[in-house]
Amino acid sequence: MQKNTISRRDFMGGAAVAAAFTMVPRHVLGGPGNVPPSEKLNIAGIGVGGRGADDLKELEGENIVALCDVDWRQAADTFKRYPNARKYRDFREMLDKEDKNIDAVVVATPDHVHAVASMAAIKRGKHVYCEKPLTHSVYEAHALADAAREHHVATQMGNQGQASEETRLVCESIWDGAIGQVREVHVWTDRPLNGINNVFWPQGVDRPTETPSVPETLAWDLWLGPAPSRPYHPAYLPFTWRGWWDFGTGALGDIGCHEMDPVFRALKLGHPTSVEACCTRVNDETYPVASRVTYEFPAREGRVAVKVHWYDGGMKPPRPEELDEGLQWGTGGTLYVGDKGKMLGHRLIPESRAKEYGKPPRTIPRSPGHHAEWIAACKGGKPAGSNFPDHAGLLAQVVLLGNVALRPALKEKLTRVKLLWDGPNMTITNLPEANQYLRRAYREGWSL
DSSP states (O other): OOOOOOHHHHHHHHHHHHHHHHOOOOOHOOOOTTOOOOOOOOOESOOOOOSSHHHHHTTSEEEEEEEESSSTTTHHHHHHOOOOOOOOSSSHHHHTTTTTTTTTEEEOHHHHHHHHHHHHHHHOOOEEEEOOOOOSSSHHHHHHHHHHHHHHHHHEESOOGGGGGHHHHHHHHHHHHTTOOOEEEEEEOOTTEETTTTTTTSSSOOOOOOOOOTTBOOHHHHTTTTOOOOOOOSSSSSGGGGGGGTOOOOHHHHHHHHHHHHHHHHHHHOOOOOEEEEEEESSBBBOOOSEEEEEOOBBBBBBEEEEEEOOTOOOOOOOTTTOOOOOOOOOSSSEEETTTEEEEEEEEEEEHHHHHHHOOOOSSOOOOHHHHHHHHTTTTTOOOOOIIIIHHHHHHHHHHHHHHTTTTHHHHTTTTTOEEEEEETEEEOOGGGGGGGOOOOOOOOOOO
């Protein structure tokens, strides 16, 4: 008897013919972008030498079939881990050549490439997992959310805390009225600093003038992608790109989509009505060393108006009187201020109040895991918790709007006026010249 062997592609071709006669829905049959629950996804990684390597490890229950990175030295360990995956430097080439073999894509590049890589995959009908912040600009976040909705693909932003128990406890406590109506929220991080002299990445610095040679393992022009051309310098990578306007989104972009996520969920926030910022010295190359950004949100759904204050670079709000003596204030955290009390993270303060209250009623389903949510959505399950159209797109837009208020060209004017925001129309209404910073121009050869 002849041994029965059949490839995945051959099977999909035969199934499609059968469907013409049996009227079986395409999402049941599978195929790229339409994978049934019983079949493994074929996943490609774009940016696999840093955070992308960790994302792929979470997805090893599926098939890792293609890997793309512009720096093959940084990606070497990932290449070794998946020796059968095909390797590329240019994600555009990978998506063209692997179009029929890929169901889903993980994007974990520097921020300035997030949107162009994710959009290229979405337009091909691929499911997309993209690291936070979703994009480099406000406009890009809006565009990706619209595209994901239009192409009916499963998406997830990489703010894994949204799937946590802590996020659910924050929501359940506030919805239970544990601290009454919330009128203020303070969110802070020590980044880009860690301690006094230990720096995560430099900010408040000028462009280097040296022009060292490009390492042989790095495709520098591809690393620049849609950003303006400039000479290579190790000051920009592999991690320090976060502090540069052209490549990263500063401390707010790095941490904001993590720490503000439970705030948005618990308070059911939409677009703010205004944003204003103050900061240390700024320049046209890097974000300031420290900043404070204040968003004002209107009353909504039976909730009062609320101000959300963001602090970075070691700045933070005053220590709350309710915090028990001896307890650490923390280098990063979230403080909710309500009419009837305060909550630090997911726990009420003081400790006596936390013990008195206990835990809120359990009203929110628990998550199987951040990456597991996305895999299930790719296979026809419910949308993941931080999908682009329903949540991540708006969250990223609002977070990145704070960076618009930090732009050096606007700082003198913003000492006298806050930016008034018309979210549905994507427009700053009181300072028209600020609207240019909602989006950016791309180098020739790169686009959404």
